[in-house]
Amino acid sequence: MLAIPAGVYRLGGEGGECITADGEGPVREVYVDGFLMDAQAVTSEQFALFVAHTGYVTDAEVFGWSFVFAGLLPPGTACLEQGPSATPWWCAVPGASWRRPLGLASSYDDCRDHPVVHVSWNDAHAYARWAGKSLPTEAQ
Numbered sequence: 604m605l606a607i608p609a610g611v612y613r614l615g616g617e618g619g620e621c622i623t624a625d626g627e628g629p630v631r632e633v634y635v636d637g638f639l640m641d642a643q644a645v646t647s648e649q650f651a652l653f654v655a656h657t658g659y660v661t662d663a664e665v666f667g668w669s670f671v672f673a674g675l676l677p678p679g680t681a682c683l684e685q686g687p688s689a690t691p692w693w694c695a696v697p698g699a700s701w702r703r704p705l706g707l708a709s710s711y712d713d714c715r716d717h718p719v720v721h722v723s724w725n726d727a728h729a730y731a732r733w734a735g736k737s738l739p740t741e742a743q
Contacts, residue, residue, distance in 0.1 A: 606637065609637040612742065615630040617629060640739060640743070647701060647720075656733070657729075663700040668683055670693040671705055676694060680706055681696065682694040700721045704721065
C-alpha cells in the first residue's frame with residue numbers, strides 16, 4: 604500500500620463537462636488526512652478469492668446483465684439495449700459479470716491478473732470490508 608500524505612488538495616472541475624449539480628464544481632480546496640491506498644487495482648483473481656471465502660453475489664450477477672464496451676464484443680453478441688444516448692458505445696449484455704466479462708460465452712480465466720470488472724460500489728465496498736480496508740472518499 605502507498606502512504607498518501609495529509610494536505611490540502613484541489614477538488615472539482617470547471618467548464619462545460621462539469622456538472623455542478625452533482626458536486627463536480629466549482630474547484631475548491633479540501634483538506635484530506637493522510638491515508639493508505641493500494642498501489643494496484645483489485646484483480647479478478649483477488650475478487651475470486653473473496654467470493655470463494657464469502658459466497659458473495661455481485662449486483663451484476665443478481666441483475667443478470669451488465670454494460671460491456673461494444674468494441675470488445677464478438678460479432679453477434681446479444682445486446683439487451685444500447686447504453687444511454689450520451690454513451691451509445693455501451694451494450695447491456697446478458698450474463699456479463701466479473702466471472703464472464705463479455706457475457707455468457709466468456710470467462711475471467713484469461714484475465715485473472717487484470718482489474719476486476721462489472722463491480723458496483725456495493726460489491727467494491729463488500730470486498731474492501733472483507734479485506735480489512737475501505738474505499739477512498741471522493742476527496743481522497
